[in-house]
Amino acid sequence: MQLTDLTMLELARKLASGEVSSVEATRASLERIAQVDPQVRAFLRVDAEGALAAAEASDQRRKAGAPASALDGVPVGLKDLFLTEGVETTAGSRVLEGFVPPFDATVVRLLKEAGLPLVGKLNLDEFAMGSSNESSAYFPTRNPWDLTRTPGGSSGGSAAAVAAREVFGALGTDTGGSIRQPAAFTNTVGLKPTYGRVSRYGVIAYASSLDQPGPMTRTVADAAALLQVLARHDPLDSTSASVETPDYSAALEEGVKGLRLGVPREYFAQGMDEEVEASIRAALREYERMGATLVDVSLPHTQYALATYYLIAPAEASSNLARYDGIRYGQRAKDARGLKELYSLTRERGFGPEVKRRIMLGTYALSAGYYDAYYLRAQKVRTLIREDFLRVFRDVDALLTPASPVAAFKLGEKVDDPLSMYLMDVYTLPCNLAGVPGLSVPCGFTKAGLPVGLQLLGRPFEEALLLRIARAFEREHEHFRRFAPLPAQGA
Amino acid sequence: MALTLEQVRHVASLARLALTPEEEQRFATQLSAVLDAVAQLQSLDVETVEPTSHATLAASLLRQDVARPSLPPEKSLANAPAKVGTSFAVPKIIE
Numbered sequence: 001m002q003l004t005d006l007t008m009l010e011l012a013r014k015l016a017s018g019e020v021s022s023v024e025a026t027r028a029s030l031e032r033i034a035q036v037d038p039q040v041r042a043f044l045r046v047d048a049e050g051a052l053a054a055a056e057a058s059d060q061r062r063k064a065g066a067p068a069s070a071l072d073g074v075p076v077g078l079k080d081l082f083l084t085e086g087v088e089t090t091a092g093s094r095v096l097e098g099f100v101p102p103f104d105a106t107v108v109r110l111l112k113e114a115g116l117p118l119v120g121k122l123n124l125d126e127f128a129m130g131s132s133n134e135s136s137a138y139f140p141t142r143n144p145w146d147l148t149r150t151p152g153g154s155s156g157g158s159a160a161a162v163a164a165r166e167v168f169g170a171l172g173t174d175t176g177g178s179i180r181q182p183a184a185f186t187n188t189v190g191l192k193p194t195y196g197r198v199s200r201y202g203v204i205a206y207a208s209s210l211d212q213p214g215p216m217t218r219t220v221a222d223a224a225a226l227l228q229v230l231a232r233h234d235p236l237d238s239t240s241a242s243v244e245t246p247d248y249s250a251a252l253e254e255g256v257k258g259l260r261l262g263v264p265r266e267y268f269a270q271g272m273d274e275e276v277e278a279s280i281r282a283a284l285r286e287y288e289r290m291g292a293t294l295v296d297v298s299l300p301h302t303q304y305a306l307a308t309y310y311l312i313a314p315a316e317a318s319s320n321l322a323r324y325d326g327i328r329y330g331q332r333a334k335d336a337r338g339l340k341e342l343y344s345l346t347r348e349r350g351f352g353p354e355v356k357r358r359i360m361l362g363t364y365a366l367s368a369g370y371y372d373a374y375y376l377r378a379q380k381v382r383t384l385i386r387e388d389f390l391r392v393f394r395d396v397d398a399l400l401t402p403a404s405p406v407a408a409f410k411l412g413e414k415v416d417d418p419l420s421m422y423l424m425d426v427y428t429l430p431c432n433l434a435g436v437p438g439l440s441v442p443c444g445f446t447k448a449g450l451p452v453g454l455q456l457l458g459r460p461f462e463e464a465l466l467l468r469i470a471r472a473f474e475r476e477h478e479h480f481r482r483f484a485p486l487p488a489q490g491a
Numbered sequence: 492m493a494l495t496l497e498q499v500r501h502v503a504s505l506a507r508l509a510l511t512p513e514e515e516q517r518f519a520t521q522l523s524a525v526l527d528a529v530a531q532l533q534s535l536d537v538e539t540v541e542p543t544s545h546a547t548l549a550a551s552l553l554r555q556d557v558a559r560p561s562l563p564p565e566k567s568l569a570n571a572p573a574k575v576g577t578s579f580a581v582p583k584i585i586e
Binding site: 103209241328345367 | 510525535537542545546552566567570573581582
């Protein structure tokens, strides 16, 4: 057993007993990165100095008997979409190359206050736009389970780093499934909290009404512990919810006996891979065996979610990305004649194809003559999608669905076909439109050894119940004990 | 719905994106395909449905009108590609 094989909570127990120091754990993480990241390529930047300094401070607190939190000293990584004071942050884009934020995102501040060493910044699809990490302006990250495949996106770097045991946990963001789909592709747990549950202040915006940061971990209990640090009302984010933070670990082991779990028929449509479907069906039977009642439910507007999402998200993105104009930060075209050319040349050179495609789509949907037909109509359909969810949640405690129609696909397979790439998010993005919480938990493997994720969707602010339902399955099938086939530490 | 090259150029100009001719061509094709795919929304009757711009935000939130510290100029300007004193510098726009 290597140090980096431990889960966050297993490491936390060893830190508490004094068996291991945070400096040792952080060094183990850095060594693991040096060993496997040349293959996996999850990291855009490693901050060894910063992480070791934080680890030393953590060890001092432990010695003084005053740990800052239950996870004090546990090293984690951050998707490079979170602002980190003094550490370059690029959102996976050339336009922000060299940008060093002057302040921390709220969740980064919370992690620092809780004493978690931040090991580095993880790769992502440019501005979180993508489902495979291939739209990163720097390089694609590889799936630790099969290096010829994508780890998913856009939080693919975070998922890969956790699955490769380079860090003990990581933060991602989820706009249309960007935490849950990569979690499903890498045998990790990914939680998108209720919109507003975790602060977006200092998280580089993609689609503001959909974006939500969340934990990516190897186990459900780790996800609960990490969410405990992140879930706070934040006066700096006007969309942050002013609701109390429950104890997410309190009821984790209570099982699913007596719960009513909905199976939405629209999520078992054509186009799903047979092996993925078999794995999900087996998981449903397992829930029945554990004492839950499965209920056939319908979310009739599901078929419209993809179209709704691909109007609303690009519209918000076209507005949010107007700030990348070469004036206040990031790269600037040096040879421009006049202000307007400075804007357009800077943006032409700074943005990659997927970002331009979405800006164009969003600008079109918001432009005079098309606003009512596209953007306003999409917002109205969004109401119908949200009402579908709230109606079924009157009858069931949560929903069980696949997280992705397929297991991890090959790098390069869909990169030239945007529509086929967008279809990868078909099961995850209705949750973002409705603002409800969603979680992906490992539920099995295909014959080729690729992970499959079961998605749980719940009522607003009932993350604790989702975690409990996910934990019930994890306890019976400890898929997190199976490691991605990378060289062992010290090998 | 097929987008013309002229429409693509118009949208690119609104978005302040200087596209290459190849990009104009590619986006005309790709955006037309995406617009065809989203056209299914036109089949729904949404006459009486209220739009949802935020899933959980019921009303605009106001905070107390109290002055508080903000980023100091040197931090705000630290990433500026060009600056003059405590200002961001841009190309001259009036001859």
